Amino acid sequence: MRASLIQIAVNPDQSVNSRREYVGSLVREEAGADLVVLPELWPTGAFAYELFAQEAESLDGPTREAMAKAARDAGVWLHAGSIVERAADGTLYNTALVFSPDGELAATYRKIHRFGFDKGEAVMMGAGGEPVTVAHPGTTLGVTTCYDLRFPELYRTLVDQGAETLIVSAGWPERRRSHWTLLAQARAVENQCFVLAVGTAGTHAGVEQAGHSIAVDPWGEVLAEAGAGEEVLRVEFDPARVAATREQFPALKDRVLGLDAPSRLR
Numbered sequence: 001m002r003a004s005l006i007q008i009a010v011n012p013d014q015s016v017n018s019r020r021e022y023v024g025s026l027v028r029e030e031a032g033a034d035l036v037v038l039p040e041l042w043p044t045g046a047f048a049y050e051l052f053a054q055e056a057e058s059l060d061g062p063t064r065e066a067m068a069k070a071a072r073d074a075g076v077w078l079h080a081g082s083i084v085e086r087a088a089d090g091t092l093y094n095t096a097l098v099f100s101p102d103g104e105l106a107a108t109y110r111k112i113h114r115f116g117f118d119k120g121e122a123v124m125m126g127a128g129g130e131p132v133t134v135a136h137p138g139t140t141l142g143v144t145t146c147y148d149l150r151f152p153e154l155y156r157t158l159v160d161q162g163a164e165t166l167i168v169s170a171g172w173p174e175r176r177r178s179h180w181t182l183l184a185q186a187r188a189v190e191n192q193c194f195v196l197a198v199g200t201a202g203t204h205a206g207v208e209q210a211g212h213s214i215a216v217d218p219w220g221e222v223l224a225e226a227g228a229g230e231e232v233l234r235v236e237f238d239p240a241r242v243a244a245t246r247e248q249f250p251a252l253k254d255r256v257l258g259l260d261a262p263s264r265l266r
């Protein structure tokens, strides 16, 4: 599998329309990859809350159109990051879009864990409720978005649904970069999966982004890591290593089920 993680610098001086065109051209340059992955909410930036209502779009909107065309032109599977989706009832969701190489929308995923720390996303957006896997011809993908990375139970559910390669499409701040790297490796080790985690670069809405997109193997080793700036991180991996790792060190077989009691913190 050849995967390209496109770490976009969300430049607030660029219009959303011109960023769509630009990102489409970056995807087209990855023709030949088996999978291309974009970060969370790259049209606006994940922390540009003041733009969410204005730039919200339906699942038939301009980002879908631009990314379907880019996937088709490049002939690639494309996880096109996420958009601010406006549902038919007016609710906003942070929704990831996955396209097959013919430009068909193969899957959507509404982010389940909304970022509540600064009250932005958790106040403005609805929560998704459906874990999503995608049957890519090379590997089963588990689709997750940014803050989800802190919640291991979602990843366990995806593994139970057959996920072998866990995607984390993010807009993660520099302030908590050590958590990003640590959690990406933890999700890989505990689930004996590949993790492909792509973030944004630059600064938007006053929040410096971490960059440092990362690919981790099922043993927790870092296969490739980006720097802080805009970059395409290209990585090759063999999905058969998931089954091999699980056979050689069968920790998942020793799970004790039924420990997921309701949280006392709620």
Ligand SMILES: NC(=O)CCC(=O)C(=O)O
Binding pocket: 040, 046, 115, 145, 146, 147, 148, 150, 171, 172, 173, 176, 179
């Ligand atoms: N957009 C996000 O989900 C931000 C997550 C984050 O900053 C963190 O978990 O830390």
